[in-house]
Amino acid sequence: MRHLSSRRLAVTSALGVAALGAALAAPAASAQQNPASITVTVMGTSDLHGHVYNWDYFKDAEYDDAAHNDVGLAKISTLVNDVRAQRGRDRTLLFDSGDTIQGTPLSYYYAKVEPITETGATHPMAAAMNVIGYDAITLGNHEYNYGLKMLGKWSRQVHAPVLAANAIDVRTGKPAYRPWVMKKVKVPGHKPVKFGVLGLTNPGIAIWDKANVQGKQRFDDLVATAKKYVPMMKAEGADVVVVTAHSGDSGLSSYGTDLPVENASALIAQQVPDVDAVLVGHAHKDIPEEFVTNPTTGKKVLLAEPALWGERLTVMDFGLRTKGSGWEVVSKHSQNLNSNTVPADPAVLAATATAHAKTVAYVNQPVATSTEELSGARSRLEDTPIVDFIQKVQTDTVTKALAGTQYASLPVLSVAAPFSREALFPAGQVRIKDVAGLYIYDNTLEAVTMNGAQVKDYLEYSAKYFKQVAPGAPIDEQDLTDNGQPDYNYDMLSGVAYDIDISKPVGSRIVGLSHPDGSPVTAADQFVVAVNNYRRSGGGGFPAVSTAPVVYNQQADIRQMLIDYATATGSIDPADFAVVNWRLVREGVPVFP
Known part of the structure; x- marks a missing residue:
């Protein structure tokens, strides 16, 4: 398990700011001018499934579908850069909710044809995510498809902390990966806003990748795990708690009752006090904004899911004001930005160009x-x-x-x-x-x-x-x-x-x-x-x-x-x-x- 220190959030310039237009409203001017009231933006991706370029390797052509969606981290990067430019790099965070390294011939090539476990090459998904600059990445079930050795290698290549609080090492009884991370957003003249980010993966891994995990890792109930760690995060001063869950919002499972619920994101919102938002994954849904009321606190928990493959970028805005020695959330809203509205980021394309070319040659x-x-x-x-x-x-x-x-x-x-x-x-x-x-x-x-x-x-x-x-x-x-x-x-x-x-x-x-x-x-x-x-x-x-x-x-x-x-x-x-x-x-x- 790696423990990476939180990276300092630096202000950066970005490409294509004008592309978002009115679809991306900047935080209210009064909130930016009042030092006791700020807006912090959390961006999220999920279910990228090996997509970097806007490319269909099965057709050997630019990706397109009936709705004319685009895909890939190169497009997502432009959206992220635009949000950072509008919001301020020091007021934004970026998370992912899993299923990253499986799903395209590109990811297959670097798992099976030229496996990174043998060549030592950087996985293209790690290279792309490092260029973009993620603040935390949660594991999905498909991260386990190529075995723990491959997963471990990729986890060490990405610069962001890799989270999975409910993935338990059977030998030690402790989390096999980092459970959560605290990200600090600095506010001049005040204490920083602390974002506690809890990562949860899918219990179905025990079934779907039994051959890779049996006797090595188990996968605990998402709700029970959140109930364990959210109080810890609050005790360490988390002003805002965001759960990145590779788990849909339906409360249903595609398997029987022998394992914990597969799609438990809404259950987390309902049953775990002090959760402010859940970045949902796994279900491949486009959910711009959904609220679930927690009956214990009476507060509304924000849920959002950014579809799949990099078609959307979720953007959550948290309005905060000072309360005592910390901060409290006074508003929260989200929207999903469409990656077909922006060009690909040349920096991401350049970082993965060799990998893309090798994959194209292979599939042809x-x-x-x-x-x-x-x-x-x-x-x-x-x-x-x-x-x-x-x-x-x-x-x-x-x-x-x-x-x-x-x-x-x-x-x-x-x-x-x-x-x-x-x-x-x-x-x-x-x-x-x-x-x-x-x-x-x-x-x-x-x-x-x-x-x-x-x-x-x-x-x-x-x-x-x-x-x-x-x-x-x-x-x-x-x-x-x-x-x-x-x-x-x-x-x-x-x-x-x-x-x-x-x-x-x-x-x-x-x-x-x-x-x-x-x-x-x-x-x-x-x-x-x-x-x-x-x-x-x-x-x-x-x-x-x-x-x-x-x-x-x-x-x-x-x-x-x-x-x-x-x-x-x-x-x-x-x-x-x-x-x-x-x-x-x-x-x-x-x-x-």
Whole structure:
């Protein structure tokens, strides 16, 4: 655990001040002129997920989406510089609420292709954040994806304190990282304003990265941890308490009740006295301003979340006045600034230019030739060859690994999800970026044994992804899915055949579950099921899989398996692997004939 001293806040000039215009109102002049009343601004980012440049590495083009959002720390840096120029560098702080070093080919490259743990190179996310000048960074769950060694290396490279009060070293029983930090804002003629910043990460790490943390770290309840540390911060003179939480505001979890609540930010506001604001992360929501009343104090707690990937910068303004020997908060408001309103900061681009260029060259390496165009646009609605490509590689890998073992005679099923609706293998040359765009997560492959009853239950659970539509009723494809369940939590199985009857209620939709030869799957039939580590660890809450016996786990990266398979064969031909083994029906009539 590192203990970094608070950096002195120095006044700096910035680029693009005029770009914000009226959207960024400066603090009231009276507040700046009255030495007993000031405004301090807290800026926040979260869920950057490896984005520095405004670049889509899967498309090898500038990033754009339907809403014309921009992404990346280079854009965020310009916004930060603008706020500092308007507010005064000595009246601003900058925090992050986690999920920083995973999510793009850029971050993957420096974790797997040229890992910083071996080369000693500075991670591009550390380089960019150091240029910008963060005051504290809280860990997210995805910080653990590449293991504790990688996390430790990156944590030592960033200049800001790395926080995670509820990440506990199992061996010592103490926090594995710094729990909180006190930042001081100097006020001439008065005592400095003390901002206590508490960092909390997500308990789901114990599930999602079990292989990396089991027996090494545990993750305590966020509310209970805040109740422990907030009084300590107040006792040490914190005038303002800000919680940076990699945890959404819904109070819900994507897993069961064995772990503390996943999305606990609003619960912290409601249940922990003396919290003034929560910088929310994890949920990828754009929340400019939200207030939650703490029933114990009667005070309103400010919550804000800056979307994801650097699309937004949260700006919280705290109005303060002197009270006794300290300060009290008399007002607080927040807004989210859109990074598509400003140019990228040349200083951040320059600091990461080599890393960006290396990643672009890497993703453009050709690996195979596809005999035809394969698209993932309809993979959530129909059995598509591009997802069958994943199933083929996973099935072959597990089958080969289990040859000669007691499981060699069992049928191997494979689980895959439609991760990206934009996935595309073009006809002709297929590059690494195309394969990476199909499998966008850094999952590893595992395999478990399950019986026929468990397989059917698994499929029934997955099928809740679809809304119920009566026979003959119009089908709206855009409104048919996402029934409270994201695309990555809709699993398809290969190795068995089945229909999903969306006219039936959830729990009774799987029809005609059978073996490839047409014989019905019985409850007692035994299978080996290839599945990614996120699902096997309990991600998504699918039944049976998290407690099923593991028969294969070589910590092999699935995306790299796909790349290696394509490279070795040199050809991607659907005739070699595409099998339509599932379909959507209503009373036996196909929804998409």
